[in-house]
Amino acid sequence: QQPVQSPQAVILREGEDAVINCSSSKALYSVHWYRQKHGEAPVFLMILLKGGEQKGHEKISASFNEKKQQSSLYLTASQLSYSGTYFCGTVDILTGGGNKLTFGTGTQLKVEL
């Protein structure tokens, strides 16, 4: 069962902030975030591990609530280049060996002038 993301879609004006949520029904070891522009490959943004360790780009921030199996990606002072579809990918504790990701449903983000 894939993680559920919310919102499904959001439109921002340049400079506005947004939060994208990812929720899983499974106990998670880690959450990965990727951005995909239309017709392109997903690009890595952030990894959050159980226990609090994080790895990612400086301008991206995210949180991981291990008890609720939820993660949120925070996009601040949005730019036109932030437009795309955002996916979370989860590694669950029971079956996630080998860094196997289960990707979420996706959130379409559009930033306008």
Next chain:
Amino acid sequence: NAGVTQTPKFRILKIGQSMTLQCTQDMNHNYMYWYRQDPGMGLKLIYYSVGAGITDKGEVPNGYNVSRSTTEDFPLRLELAAPSQTSVYFCASSLDGSSYNEQFFGPGTRLTVL
């Protein structure tokens, strides 16, 4: 470094035909993955490999086969193409199986089965 490369970029197959999607990485990564992405959907794992000679099934392996004879290459084989296999196929690699390592994706192969 070229990263992860995939060929072809586009392909149209007739029902019942076979083809191999090629994937090569030059980052000396041990782990490689094949995903499919249907229109408007997330990616689903087809097969993965933890090293040369070792492969395992993902979430949606039916209708596909893989092999990994070298660290660099991880081809995906479709034996009897069906319309349900119309999708965009992405190959990815990561340094190892640690969840601390991100996956690097190739540009994708857009496959249509008619």
